[in-house]
Amino acid sequence: MGTINCSICDFKSPATDSLSKRELDHLQENCAQVKFKTGEIIFKQDALSSNIVYIRNGIVKLHMKGPDRESILKIAKAPAYLGIPTTVGDRINHYSATALVDTTACFIDITAFKEFIHKNGQFAYEIILDLCKNELRNFHRCVNMTQKQLNGRIADGLFNIADNVFGGEDEFMMILSRNEFSDLIGSSRESVSRVLTQFHDEGLISMVGKKIKILDRETLQLISKNG
DNA sequence: GCATTAACCACAG
DNA sequence: CTGTGGTTAATGC
Numbered sequence: 001m002g003t004i005n006c007s008i009c010d011f012k013s014p015a016t017d018s019l020s021k022r023e024l025d026h027l028q029e030n031c032a033q034v035k036f037k038t039g040e041i042i043f044k045q046d047a048l049s050s051n052i053v054y055i056r057n058g059i060v061k062l063h064m065k066g067p068d069r070e071s072i073l074k075i076a077k078a079p080a081y082l083g084i085p086t087t088v089g090d091r092i093n094h095y096s097a098t099a100l101v102d103t104t105a106c107f108i109d110i111t112a113f114k115e116f117i118h119k120n121g122q123f124a125y126e127i128i129l130d131l132c133k134n135e136l137r138n139f140h141r142c143v144n145m146t147q148k149q150l151n152g153r154i155a156d157g158l159f160n161i162a163d164n165v166f167g168g169e170d171e172f173m174m175i176l177s178r179n180e181f182s183d184l185i186g187s188s189r190e191s192v193s194r195v196l197t198q199f200h201d202e203g204l205i206s207m208v209g210k211k212i213k214i215l216d217r218e219t220l221q222l223i224s225k226n227g
Numbered sequence: 228g229c230a231t232t233a234a235c236c237a238c239a240g
Numbered sequence: 241c242t243g244t245g246g247t248t249a250a251t252g253c
């Protein structure tokens with residue numbers, strides 16, 4: 001952990017960029033930095049929470065235990081705020097966060113965070129902007145998830161990771177296990193396994209270990225579009 | 228009816 | 241943790 005200095009943080013969010021020197025000092029007094037290894041839980045569903053989590057570094061899955069299976073709500077990569085809906089909306093976490101790669105997170109006290117919202121309009125605006133983009137994305141994902149069939153959802157899942165997590169790279173590390181991937185697209189691990197090898201056999205993707213490369217983006221996009 | 232889709236189960240690397 | 245094969249229920253033509 002050690003001492004931290006928010007003023008000179010290299011990973012400041014657009015929101016914290018709008019904080020004054022005094023506010024940054026205040027943030028620093030109410031903030032703790034914690035490192036997580038791959039697979040470690042950052043916060044847990046049904047546990048009490050009084051912190052907003054800011055991911056400085058790393059990739060995280062937000063996931064929720066449903067009626068009978070686990071669902072991945074979102075994959076978040078740094079920089080990102082995590083617990084806003086679940087900490088501001090309630091005292092109990094409605095979902096969990098688990099590190100998919102080694103991750104550095106800052107835990108910000110909810111009282112200090114709320115204070116910034118109340119007193120600094122620019123800060124509040126940046127937070128709202130972030131939440132709005134997020135909600136829009138989720139609306140789209142929700143529609144796609146319920147209306148597309150398996151092949152389309154898997155293509156979507158691949159694009160989700162390639163484009164949103166790895167910034168549009170055609171080659172990327174599959175940071176999810178087959179089972180986690182099925183949690184992301186609402187399917188079963190067997191189906192994911194089958195379709196992925198099918199995509200591979202058709203020459204749409206290549207798989208070497210955990211590395212996946214998109215070879216035929218056009219056809220995959222077609223599959224995504226037509227469900 | 229018959230075909231397709233995808234989940235569930237079982238078993239093997 | 242993965243890949244495969246068989247079985248099965250739901251849905252569509």
